Amino acid sequence: GMLLVFIAFNYADDSLLSLNRYHTHEEMISFLKNFTKMHSNLTRLYSIGESFEGRELLVLRISGGDDDLLLRPNLKLVGNIHGNEAVGREVLLHFIEYLVAEYNKGNKRVRRLLDYAHVHILPSMNPDGFACALRDSVVDDYDSEPGIHPPGHCMARDGRANSLGKDLNRNFPDYFRKVRPELQNETLAVMRWLDDFPFVLSAALHGGSLVANYPFDNSKYDSSLSKEPNLTEDDDVFKHLALVYARKHPTMHKGKACPNNFAKDTFPKGIVNGAEWYPLTGSMQDYNYVVHGCMEITLEISCCKFPEPEELQSSWDQNREPLLAFLEESRRGVRGFVMDENGIPLPNATIRILGRETFPFYSTPKGEFWRILLAGTYLFQVEAQGFDNRRITVIVNEPKQTEWEWPRVVNVTLYRTGSTRTTQVITSSETSTESMRNIRGSASSWESESLQHANKSSAVALMFSKLLLVLVVLLSL
Numbered sequence: 001g002m003l004l005v006f007i008a009f010n011y012a013d014d015s016l017l018s019l020n021r022y023h024t025h026e027e028m029i030s031f032l033k034n035f036t037k038m039h040s041n042l043t044r045l046y047s048i049g050e051s052f053e054g055r056e057l058l059v060l061r062i063s064g065g066d067d068d069l070l071l072r073p074n075l076k077l078v079g080n081i082h083g084n085e086a087v088g089r090e091v092l093l094h095f096i097e098y099l100v101a102e103y104n105k106g107n108k109r110v111r112r113l114l115d116y117a118h119v120h121i122l123p124s125m126n127p128d129g130f131a132c133a134l135r136d137s138v139v140d141d142y143d144s145e146p147g148i149h150p151p152g153h154c155m156a157r158d159g160r161a162n163s164l165g166k167d168l169n170r171n172f173p174d175y176f177r178k179v180r181p182e183l184q185n186e187t188l189a190v191m192r193w194l195d196d197f198p199f200v201l202s203a204a205l206h207g208g209s210l211v212a213n214y215p216f217d218n219s220k221y222d223s224s225l226s227k228e229p230n231l232t233e234d235d236d237v238f239k240h241l242a243l244v245y246a247r248k249h250p251t252m253h254k255g256k257a258c259p260n261n262f263a264k265d266t267f268p269k270g271i272v273n274g275a276e277w278y279p280l281t282g283s284m285q286d287y288n289y290v291v292h293g294c295m296e297i298t299l300e301i302s303c304c305k306f307p308e309p310e311e312l313q314s315s316w317d318q319n320r321e322p323l324l325a326f327l328e329e330s331r332r333g334v335r336g337f338v339m340d341e342n343g344i345p346l347p348n349a350t351i352r353i354l355g356r357e358t359f360p361f362y363s364t365p366k367g368e369f370w371r372i373l374l375a376g377t378y379l380f381q382v383e384a385q386g387f388d389n390r391r392i393t394v395i396v397n398e399p400k401q402t403e404w405e406w407p408r409v410v411n412v413t414l415y416r417t418g419s420t421r422t423t424q425v426i427t428s429s430e431t432s433t434e435s436m437r438n439i440r441g442s443a444s445s446w447e448s449e450s451l452q453h454a455n456k457s458s459a460v461a462l463m464f465s466k467l468l469l470v471l472v473v474l475l476s477l
Contacts, residue, residue, distance in 0.1 A: 017093055019316060022086060022134060022310045025055050025127045026094065030057050040098050042114070048122070049189030052163040055127040057189050062099050065115035071335050071409065073200040073370045075327050076120040078190075079202055081168050081284060083129015083159035087315045088205025089300040092123040094316050095323055109324065116406055117330050118251075119198065125186055126162055132199030133306055137357035157306050162186055170280060172287035176218040176230075181265075181282050194292050198362075200295035200370045201330045203245070204284055205322075209300035210252050211267040212242035217274030217283035218299075230275035233356040236374055239271065242297050244329055246270030248322035249301075258303035264462065271275035274298070293361030295372050331399045336410035338363040338382055346384050346414060354379035370407075372397075380412070393434065 016031055016159045017023065023031065036045040044061045051057065053203050063072070077095070079088035099119065103108040113119070124130055142386050161167045162184055172186040173180075183191070207350065215238060216230040232238060246252040252270040279436070288296035301319050304311070338349040345367025353371070363369045375398040378468045 001420065014172045016140045017097060019090075019094065021283060021312070022090060023093065024134065028089075028123060028127075031056060031093065032060055032096075033102075035096065036060065038069065042100050042103060042253065048193045050185060051126070051128045051133075052185050053128045055131070057122065057125065057127070057179055057186065058093070058461065059120050059193070059383075060096055061118055061120045062103075063114050063118040064103055065110065070117055071337075071368055071370075072116060073330050073335065074118045074120060075200045075328075075330050076197075076199050076325065078122045078204045078284075080124040080126055080130055080200070082305075083126040083131070083162070083301075084133040084157045085160070085205075085207035085305045086130060087207045087305075087312065088299075089124050089130065090312050090457075091205065091301065091316055091323075093123050095320065096121055096123075098320060098429050103373045111330065112326070113174060113327055113330075117327070119327060120199075120208055122190075125190065126168055128163040129159040129161060131159075132163075133157050136421060167282055169206075169323050170282040172282045172284055174281045174283075174292045175286060176216070177222075179281065191287075194288065194294070195412055198364045198368070198370070199288070201241075201290065201327070201372060202285075202288055202294050203326060204296060204298050206298055206300045207302040209258055209265065210249075210270070210303055211265075211277075211300045212245045212252065212271045213274050213275060213285075213298040213300065214238035214242045214271065214285050215278060215289050215296075217280050217286050219275045219279035226279070227276055229273040230279070231273060232356045233296070233358055234289075237295060237372055238297065240371075240374060241295060241326065241329055242271035243269060245273050245297070245299060245322045245326050248325045250318050252301075252322075260303055264386075290359055293359060293371070323443040329372065330370075331406055333371045333396055333407050334394055334408050334410050335368065335370040336412060337367045337368055338369065338388070338412045338414065341419065342396060343411060343413075346387070349382055349384040349412075349414065350406065352383075354381065357381070359477040380410075382412045382414060384414055384461045386416060390414050 004460040032045055037042045039255065042062055042064055045057055046061070048057045048059055059076075065072075069370050077092055080086060097108055099114065103114050107282060157321060164184065166182070166184050168184060168186050169182045171184050172191070173183075181187075187413075207264060214235075215232050218230065220230050243253075246269060249270065255267040255270045257264045261289055265430045267277075274280070274285070283298075285298050285370040288294040302315055307315070338351070340346055345363075347365040348368060349363040349364055349367070349369075350360045351362065351430075353373075361369060373396045375396050378394045380392050380394055382392070390412060392410070392412060395408075397408065399407070
């Protein structure tokens with residue numbers, strides 16, 4: 001009996017995945033299923049659809065803490081949208097193992113992240129393309145030495161596109177060009193996925209270069225000069241997110257050209273605006289931002305698209321810390337509820353930030369919203385059908401690295417058009433972890449607008465402002 005227990009413990013502790021080889025689709029699926037069984041307290045496995053050849057597109061969601069807690073943001077990482085860019089796929093499989101192992105060991109950063117957010121990982125968006133690339137790699141004996149590939153091999157092996165020859169990162173509806181792409185199974189699966197979860201922060205992992213690429217990917221006009229940047233209104237946030245990744249990566253931030261890159265692309269600080277690098281129509285990151293207000297960047301994480309398996313260990317070592325640091329950026333900005341005068345949550349309210357209003361974002365069916373913003377003062381305009389528009393000023397602070405605190409909670413009350421309203425004082429106080437545990441889906445906790453959870457100073461401020469209000473009313477009598 002003792003021996004059995006020992007073996008079981010060893011098994012749970014060790015990696016189920018070898019780091020020095022690529023895993024077939026079947027191996028990946030069986031790993032994800034076994035891993036979820038072993039760690040059912042932290043993981044959920046679900047399918048978002050199938051590839052053209054019928055391979056399942058499985059997503060593993062990792063989160064600790066309380067599932068029913070509101071205001072927990074959804075973050076995602078997507079690998080292998082180009083089947084022959086295979087490093088991201090393997091890195092994400094190891095990242096899954098890493099997050100769960102570190103959570104169970106009590107790693108403070110990982111616990112803080114996973115008790116706050118839900119992290120969804122789609123290791124392979126293009127399993128058909130990958131299967132094709134893997135078949136190629138088996139029959140091909142051209143590699144004279146590891147890591148040095150003859151031209152056309154490191155950069156362009158078969159399998160980039162899906163089975164129907166469609167490049168999935170050119171297949172999403174595009175804001176700047178009104179072309180109607182023939183939407184592929186894999187693309188439609190991701191579009192439905194984005195409809196199902198209000199993702200806040202996202203990265204797609206690619207290979208063939210070493211740079212963090214941020215929106216927009218497309219140029220404004222067909223006639224735009226090449227190399228002309230096309231920046232979003234959230235450019236400060238996107239540049240920041242790209243820099244977080246590049247700086248944490250041992251070499252990306254140096255911005256040097258990859259040895260195998262014929263164009264000799266160099267990237268100051270290791271980041272680049274997509275359109276400035278090369279414009280493309282139908283990219284996934286632009287679609288995330290334009291349609292869903294999700295901050296997605298595209299990470300080129302290996303000079304070689306399909307390197308020798310021996311190189312996978314160093315790719316994992318280089319990208320583990322940047323991935324964690326990137327997801328930790330979900331602690332920036334604001335989150336909150338939109339509700340009516342009775343404290344009932346308002347779904348699908350439109351939220352615009354002054355100066356960033358081209359692409360609004362929306363409250364969830366439970367009235368929640370999130371937005372990643374750098375420290376500063378912002379003017380929010382909130383609208384819902386049948387309600388008066390509401391403008392509020394929101395102050396965003398820099399998150400303190402040492403603290404467990406999460407983004408500040410801002411609750412917005414909208415009043416029905418024509419209703420008599422009471423004056424409301426908005427207090428957007430830092431809310432502690434403790435108090436967040438009490439925000440449940442019950443209307444009663446909303447009615448109190450979480451004010452009983454606000455810290456004492458804001459309660460005092462509220463009392464003071466109410467007294468002032470009473471005084472003003474009395475004086476006007």
